Amino acid sequence: MSKIKQLNVDGYTYDIGIKEVAKVADNGFYIADSNDNVALKYDENGLDAAKVSEHLKSLLMSSGGNPSINYDIVSEI
Structure with missing residues (x-):
């Protein structure tokens, strides 16, 4: 297990509250x-999420997303 407490993206630091991350x-x-x-999940096939919130869908649409794309719920977390 690896320990992660913060995530640094483009110069911004986020406290993400994850204490342990399993290596795969x-x-x-x-x-x-x-x-x-x-x-x-992010891998060679791209980014994938178990569930996409209505808020994220609205952000995707406001940034030029395609309204004809259907988002399927694969699992409830």
Whole structure:
């Protein structure tokens, strides 16, 4: 297990509250809940999320997203 307390992105530091992150053999980055359900995954296939909130959908649409795209809920976390 690796320990992560903060995430640095483009010069900004975020307290993300994750204390331990499991290392995986796959090439990618995974965020999982306490039951090991993967909530967010980034790998060679791109970014994937278990659930997309209405707020995030609205941000995607306001930034030029395609309104004909359907978002499927794969799992409830």
